[in-house]
Amino acid sequence: MKDSSDKKNSVTETVSIEDKLFTINYDHNHETHITCIGDPKEWEVLNPLQWTCPAKVYTKNQDSGNLDIDFENCIECGTCQILCPDHILWVYPKGGYGIRNRCG
């Protein structure tokens, strides 16, 4: 499984995604709104989510090899369910929770 650090087209990163996410205002209710559907063995197809998700919600767990889902990073764009409609069930967080854009 490819890690986001060994992508073939890595471009220079000066401000990390972690720093970017730090600028976002969230109001969490700590209930996940993202679920993987189907057989974990088929989750190879989810690999592109590691670099396509703009909030780095999906990362490969180095120990278990499974995909970790940091749903609290989610900026609610919906990219994951467009890219993997058969494997990712992504719904809106409960009303009033999740991101709260100050600028938008």
Place this chain on the structure above:
Amino acid sequence: MNFDVIIIGAGAAGNAAAITLAKGGAKVLQIERGKFPGEKNLMGGIIYSSSLEELVPDFWKNAPIERPITEQNYWVSDKKTVTKLGYSDDAFKAKTEAPAHAYTVLRSEFDKWMAGEAKKHGAMLLPATVVLDLIVEEGKVVGVVTDRPNGEIRAPLVISGEGVNAFVSWKRNFGNKPKPDEVALVVKEVIELPEDVIEDRFQISANEGASYEIFGDITKGCLGYAFLYTNRKTVSIGVGSLVADFANNEIASYELLEHVKNHKSIKPFLKGGKTIEYAGHLIPEGGYKKLPTLVADGFLMTGDAALMVNAVHREGSNFAFVSGRLAGEVALEAIKNKDFSSNFLNAYRKKLEDSFILKDLRSYEDVFPFFRKRRDILNDYPQLISYAAKSLLTVDGTPKGKKKKNMVKGVLKMKSPAQIVKDLYNLLKVLGK
């Protein structure tokens, strides 16, 4: 309480429908998933005055607008070069008792203000509430199911202003989830800079603003472009491409944004600025061929949920304002006639067809499929433009006549004359429709 209409969403389209309906005296309930309207919303972003004036005639006096856009710039980037074209026009400026042609806005504040306009006319807002499904009885939409306890709310008409992720509509097969090459992901940062620094760097005065759209190598082969817009005390910088391109090219959008920010022609604009917010959003780009059911019994679709976007011209908010307004106008007639059948509501489609909305979507229906098939055009021609400009502009003792000949020779080595003519013909064919 009884409502004439339920509107899903308090974004550009939902607010436009709510203002129109509330002004007309209808009992409107607007349901919004954010604690406040606007906090889930995002765009580049630019609004066009003509489409907003129809809803709020003197909006520019009170609305939280940032800067008028009085100068528009288009850059074509190659690996190490940039070719620049700009258009500045005093006609784009605000005049006494007339707004400027377009303004930058930050959607969080802007949408809150716009929803407030609907409220002023009597619309009721239910915030912090997600609509989970439609209530459909005997083939007619008669209300919504929300995530509130006992969350069913009924009304004879529901207007979807759900936005790009139109889950409720998709669930009932009013439109389909787009494919990864039919939707663009845009990431953006709002960067804070002192007002006078912005005005110095962008060479604008207090009542002016500039937009930059940058094509070519800057997107690393992804179909899309980068943008830079001036706000009052911030600038918005972002980059967008098809979800499929980020996935297939193995490029992280946030890293591409860093690449854009560090581009030699962009960096000086941003120097010393502080990022106050990072955000990302999808834009539906399926266009006319993928248009969903716009009308059903007791149901109308507006804005992004209805794919009303012309990405080539960065237009979306005006499509949302106008489609929301037209849906509102038809809904008022439906309420008056107590007829919510698709037959009656089809007047909405007719109004869309008579407006620029479906005319533009139809005339651009082949543009995106063309570029999707011919990504090479956006890679090769910037190189060609760069080469041509360099050949002509380098002063090295070569006589101009010879230079021009060399330039033509060099360009034709990169692309055969037949290929250039063919590409131009095809491009003009899809654009000239």
